[in-house]
Amino acid sequence: MILIITVLAILLLIACVGWWNCYRSKQLVEAVSEFNRNAVNELQIWLHEEKLTVEALENELANLKAQPEQEFKQLQEEQQDELGFGQHVKWRSTKKPTSQTYRLLFDIEPNGQRILEELTARFKRNVFTDDERETCRRIGRAEVVDFIISRINTANDPRYTEQLELAHMEQNDE
Incomplete structure (x- = not known):
């Protein structure tokens, strides 16, 4: 009889613990669900x-x-209202550029180097074609790049002085 009561008491204790665990897990699931709902709402507001x-x-x-x-x-x-029609450029230069000017712009200045590279790539391509007029046109375009490079080379010459070039320009009225 004591053995039966002991067994029943143990079974009752196991049932109470099981019930308590179910109750706690249900509360835990509800708490987690509530937390998730709040988190989702906060994320939606933030989004x-x-x-x-x-x-x-x-x-x-x-x-x-x-x-x-x-x-x-x-x-x-x-x-356009001020000037009328077309493109107008106002020149502000008061003196002619020297070879040193070309050197500073196209040889030393990084943006000038990029511009000279683009001009060279664009206008110094193969100038000879089957069409004589096209060849002449291409040679004319290449002359501009050649002129710029020539002026840079003049300024890079160790014997070059800007004062000498300015004097020469005044003498020849260029």
Whole structure:
């Protein structure tokens, strides 16, 4: 009889522990579910705020991209109204460029080097073709690049002085 009561007490204890574990796991599942719902809601709110921020930045970027184009078009319109039609260039140079000027611009300045490389690649290609007129045209285009390179080489000559060239230019009224 004591043995039966002991066995029943042990079984009752096991059932209570099992029930308690089920109850606790159900509470734990509900707590995790609630946490997940809150986290999802917070992420959705954050995502919505980020989308609004991205849209605002895209609008600002579009405005910034459009602004220079609008300003440039406005500048062109003002110049056309002022000058009439066509493209006009106002020269501000008061003295003729020397070989040193060409050297500084096309040999020392990195942007000038890139420009000279592009001019050389574009206009110093194979000048001879089957068509005589086309050959003459290509030779004429190549002469410009040759002139620039010649002026650079003149300035790179150890005997060159800018004062000597300026004096020569004044004497010959070039």
